[in-house]
Amino acid sequence: MIAGFAGRDAAPRRAAKYLAAAFGATIALAAVAAIGLTGPATAANPSPASLLLAKQIVEIKGVKAMFDPVVIGVVEKAKSMFLQTNFMWSKDINEVAAQLHRDYDGRVTELVDATARVYAQHFSEAELKQILAFYQSPLGQKMITEEPKAVDESMVDAAKWADNLSEDVVAKMRAEMRKRGHDM
Numbered sequence: 001m002i003a004g005f006a007g008r009d010a011a012p013r014r015a016a017k018y019l020a021a022a023f024g025a026t027i028a029l030a031a032v033a034a035i036g037l038t039g040p041a042t043a044a045n046p047s048p049a050s051l052l053l054a055k056q057i058v059e060i061k062g063v064k065a066m067f068d069p070v071v072i073g074v075v076e077k078a079k080s081m082f083l084q085t086n087f088m089w090s091k092d093i094n095e096v097a098a099q100l101h102r103d104y105d106g107r108v109t110e111l112v113d114a115t116a117r118v119y120a121q122h123f124s125e126a127e128l129k130q131i132l133a134f135y136q137s138p139l140g141q142k143m144i145t146e147e148p149k150a151v152d153e154s155m156v157d158a159a160k161w162a163d164n165l166s167e168d169v170v171a172k173m174r175a176e177m178r179k180r181g182h183d184m
Contacts, residue, residue: 046120053128054119058112060135061144067111075100 046054058064079097083090123131134140174184 044121046117047125050120050123050125050128051116053125053132054123055113055116057119057128057132057135058115060132063115064108064112067108067115070111071104071108072101075104 075097078100079093082093120128135144177184
């Protein structure tokens with residue numbers, strides 16, 4: 001019910017995609033916010049060694065791949081906005097968008113660097129060394145490959161659970177409204 005009425009099997013997958021997109025957007029927004037933080041709002045400036053360790057951690061965890069869709073999405077959103085203005089310009093707008101994808105592709109490193117800075121501000125150099133050692137270990141490597149799958153499966157399960165809860169809530173609300181003389 002929450003995910004929509006377009007099909008019982010499609011609803012959990014659609015909800016999982018929305019939840020995953022929201023999760024990714026939240027991470028991206030946090031990183032963007034971190035770029036703008038300066039002065040007393042941020043923790044003490046991390047050491048260059050801490051920044052280097054943190055950068056290794058975010059690289060090994062694949063943060064760049066997680067943020068790549070942000071740049072793509074921004075260009076595509078602008079393209080869509082301009083196409084709505086005059087669809088007759090679609091050939092030119094598509095060509096400009098393709099060029100902008102190439103021009104801004106490298107900008108995602110700004111988010112990676114900002115994320116590394118956030119890690120370095122939250123963990124000591126010694127902790128960063130331990131975290132890096134973990135992610136370089138066989139178990140850490142397995143965590144990197146298996147965690148996204150586990151999160152995806154959990155999101156599907158959460159969507160199914162939310163659909164079932166929604167059905168219960170709607171049924172109980174209808175029953176209570178009937179008791180008050182309202183036929184729904």
